Amino acid sequence: MDTIDVLIQLAWLAGAAAFVIGLMRMNSPATARNGNLVSAGGMALAVGATGVLLLRDGASATAWIIIAIGIAAGGGLGLYLARSVAMTAMPQLVSLFNAVGGGAAALIGINEYIRLVNAPEITPVTTTVFVVLDIVIGSVTFSGSLVASGKLMGLSITPSRPVRIPGGHLVTLGLALIVTVSAIYLFAGNESLPVLGLILLVALIFGITMTLPIGGADMPVVISLLNSFTGTAVAMAGFVIDNVVLIIAGALVGASGAILTKLMAGAMNRSVINIMIGGFGGGEGTVAEGGAGGTVRELGVDDAAIQLAYASSVIVVPGYGLAVAQAQHAVRELADVLEAKGVDVKYAIHPVAGRMPGHMNVLLAEANVPYPQLREMDDINPEFERADVALVVGANDVTNPAARRAGTPVSGMPILDVDKAKNVIVIKRSMGRGYAGIDNELYVNPKTGMLFADAKQGLADLVAAVKAL
Amino acid sequence: MTDPLLTNFIIFVLAILCGFAVISKVPATLHTPLMSGANSIHGIVLVGAMIITLHATDPLSQVISAVAVAFSAMNVVGGYVVTDRMLQMFRKREVPAAPRPDEAGEQVEG
Numbered sequence: 001m002d003t004i005d006v007l008i009q010l011a012w013l014a015g016a017a018a019f020v021i022g023l024m025r026m027n028s029p030a031t032a033r034n035g036n037l038v039s040a041g042g043m044a045l046a047v048g049a050t051g052v053l054l055l056r057d058g059a060s061a062t063a064w065i066i067i068a069i070g071i072a073a074g075g076g077l078g079l080y081l082a083r084s085v086a087m088t089a090m091p092q093l094v095s096l097f098n099a100v101g102g103g104a105a106a107l108i109g110i111n112e113y114i115r116l117v118n119a120p121e122i123t124p125v126t127t128t129v130f131v132v133l134d135i136v137i138g139s140v141t142f143s144g145s146l147v148a149s150g151k152l153m154g155l156s157i158t159p160s161r162p163v164r165i166p167g168g169h170l171v172t173l174g175l176a177l178i179v180t181v182s183a184i185y186l187f188a189g190n191e192s193l194p195v196l197g198l199i200l201l202v203a204l205i206f207g208i209t210m211t212l213p214i215g216g217a218d219m220p221v222v223i224s225l226l227n228s229f230t231g232t233a234v235a236m237a238g239f240v241i242d243n244v245v246l247i248i249a250g251a252l253v254g255a256s257g258a259i260l261t262k263l264m265a266g267a268m269n270r271s272v273i274n275i276m277i278g279g280f281g282g283g284e285g286t287v288a289e290g291g292a293g294g295t296v297r298e299l300g301v302d303d304a305a306i307q308l309a310y311a312s313s314v315i316v317v318p319g320y321g322l323a324v325a326q327a328q329h330a331v332r333e334l335a336d337v338l339e340a341k342g343v344d345v346k347y348a349i350h351p352v353a354g355r356m357p358g359h360m361n362v363l364l365a366e367a368n369v370p371y372p373q374l375r376e377m378d379d380i381n382p383e384f385e386r387a388d389v390a391l392v393v394g395a396n397d398v399t400n401p402a403a404r405r406a407g408t409p410v411s412g413m414p415i416l417d418v419d420k421a422k423n424v425i426v427i428k429r430s431m432g433r434g435y436a437g438i439d440n441e442l443y444v445n446p447k448t449g450m451l452f453a454d455a456k457q458g459l460a461d462l463v464a465a466v467k468a469l
Numbered sequence: 470m471t472d473p474l475l476t477n478f479i480i481f482v483l484a485i486l487c488g489f490a491v492i493s494k495v496p497a498t499l500h501t502p503l504m505s506g507a508n509s510i511h512g513i514v515l516v517g518a519m520i521i522t523l524h525a526t527d528p529l530s531q532v533i534s535a536v537a538v539a540f541s542a543m544n545v546v547g548g549y550v551v552t553d554r555m556l557q558m559f560r561k562r563e564v565p566a567a568p569r570p571d572e573a574g575e576q577v578e579g
Contacts, residue, residue: 082547082548250484
């Protein structure tokens with residue numbers, strides 16, 4: 001080991017240390033941004049050291065061209081997407097970046113296996129084990145994350161509603177069996193590219209069948225889980241090419257991602273296993289009995305404006321509809337005119353409002369909503385009883401009182417106690433259902449008035465009407 | 470104790486324990502940025518993708534390694550930039566939080 005080698009290894013170690021410190025700093029809002037920069041610095045150092053390694057090992061001109069084109073194309077596309085995407089589309093973008101990370105890990109495994117099979121020496125079984133693990137986990141995350149991303153984008157081939165696969169768990173079991181048998185065949189010392197190809201194909205299909213049956217509302221947890229998988233795949237790739245920094249960083253993400261997944265599922269009062277196996281809540285489409293009955297009261301803009309302007313306290317419940325309509329600025333404007341009239345305005349933030357935990361906080365912070373007005377669920381729920389008006393903007397399942405009863409698809413999910421407010425105004429485009437695919441009993445509550453409008457337009461109309469009073 | 474595989478395995482296990490320890494009580498608000506931050510860290514696979522170009526002599530492995538480099542570069546660059554964009558939003562809170570003493574004052578009066 002010469003001096004340059006030692007320096008490269010030390011640079012990788014420093015990079016890995018920067019990842020650990022960066023993650024630790026991201027645990028708290030005050031240091032989070034700095035933590036991300038520390039982590040990025042570590043990445044730059046590690047990649048730079050790899051450049052030195054390639055120089056030392058006399059990489060061919062072709063290799064440099066491949067690297068230059070790859071980094072320019074991939075990095076450029078990543079930069080463009082990361083800069084241009086709307087805040088609302090953030091979750092699907094993270095999922096897309098996760099997919100390509102897993103894909104890259106799998107490609108490294110494939111490439112190494114082809115090289116080893118073509119080499120005259122016999123491939124060590126330990127290497128084969130890591131190659132297979134790398135390819136299986138990497139491919140599952142690749143296709144799984146793409147499906148998750150597609151679900152969040154609302155693509156028609158990947159509907160956000162849970163899709164039941166014919167045969168369901170039998171298909172899953174069959175696919176797992178094929179991978180296991182093929183893997184054992186390879187571990188027994190047989191070198192075969194077609195068998196590895198079969199494993200690759202089945203793993204890709206498995207990623208799809210695993211993610212399709214899960215409802216859009218659970219996607220954040222799934223993305224976090226797949227993120228953890230990618231970390232593990234990268235660590236496996238590190239074993240395959242005997243590279244320590246890949247092992248450390250991959251294991252770090254694999255473990256921290258697992259903990260984060262558990263925390264996220266906990267915030268929704270669900271278990272990870274329940275989410276992965278059950279689809280949404282596991283309810284076999286038993287729509288809340290009798291819940292859908294009753295009449296819906298439609299409310300005009302002027303009536304709604306009067307209710308709001310003469311209330312002494314209003315709690316705004318923002319949901320995904322607000323995010324989609326980019327109505328965060330409009331809601332802030334309404335709050336401003338109401339506050340000018342002496343109304344006390346607060347925001348009730350459900351842990352999974354939007355599409356990911358913390359998503360709604362980000363959006364409202366973007367619209368300069370004062371942070372002290374953003375209240376978390378446990379904090380605000382006792383206050384609904386005292387609120388004159390609860391204004392629900394584009395939120396659905398998180399307000400459904402049916403969640404308090406057993407036997408509905410949303411049962412057990414923590415909800416905002418919107419129905420306890422003296423009056424409820426719901427701004428919604430139609431009577432359409434939320435991600436859970438069931439009717440919301442809140443809408444037929446006698447206290448509830450429905451204002452049918454796009455979130456942004458409805459809020460703008462309300463602002464004008466309140467000002468005119 | 471010279472088996473590199475064993476050394477790698479020891480490092481792997483210690484890194485896993487480190488990953489468990491690093492995530493403690495995170496407020497729900499930070500779940501999304503933290504996931505995104507962890508997501509960019511596994512972009513380290515770029516190092517691996519660069520290394521495999523060393524042996525990429527035939528067209529197939531050249532294509533594979535080019536795609537691997539492009540994928541992982543997208544993961545790295547996009548991941549860090551998007552995480553920074555999210556966290557930038559959080560920093561803005563400090564500014565509007567400034568009039569807090571006023572509000573507190575009003576509440577005391579009321």
